[in-house]
Amino acid sequence: GAGVSQSPSNKVTEKGKDVELRCDPISGHTALYWYRQRLGQGLEFLIYFQGNSAPDKSGLPSDRFSAERTGESVSTLTIQRTQQEDSAVYLCASRFTGIQGYTFGSGTRLTVV
């Protein structure tokens, strides 16, 4: 597609359940990022994939969070045993290379009740 696609756009889940968020980057973009944005806040880095290199997981807040990416295509962010503090918008972005800007998806709004 022409842009970065994220699904679902909204997710309401019960505390303790696992959730899986999906990101389809722009075709050919080698770099893929996940960010978390709490209400009224800036972007909090979670994880970064670059080609076939080992991902940079330094931003993942706990071991309940994990992400995978197959080659240079789809990525999934999994949150296990969700907590209320996980409620936020999860944004995915992709980038081709160099200093080009990121192209963001519209995000998944996660609400843990």
Place this chain on the structure above:
Amino acid sequence: TQLLEQSPQFLSIQEGENLTVYCNSSSVFSSLQWYRQEPGEGPVLLVTVVTGGEVKKLKRLTFQFGDARKDSSLHITAAQPGDTGLYLCAGGKYGGSQGNLIFGKGTKLSVKP
């Protein structure tokens, strides 16, 4: 830790007024990007500046990268309600983690008709 401080955090003005928002750091960045985010959407890239002292204009928006590449400003002339949104700056690091971009927390701009 490299941080980008944005100011002001909130700004509410009338249509037709001019404004400037700032992005400051004690660290040197390889590039500086500005994004605008509207409610329910992901951030959208406005501009990338890479050379110290560089000035770029995008219609009524003027972006400047500081001579020392530690700060940047965004000036909007004759603001319009369509300029309303969250303005984020992001600094590119030389190598390192977090996908090479550090985001500020943003300036939330509201332009009233």
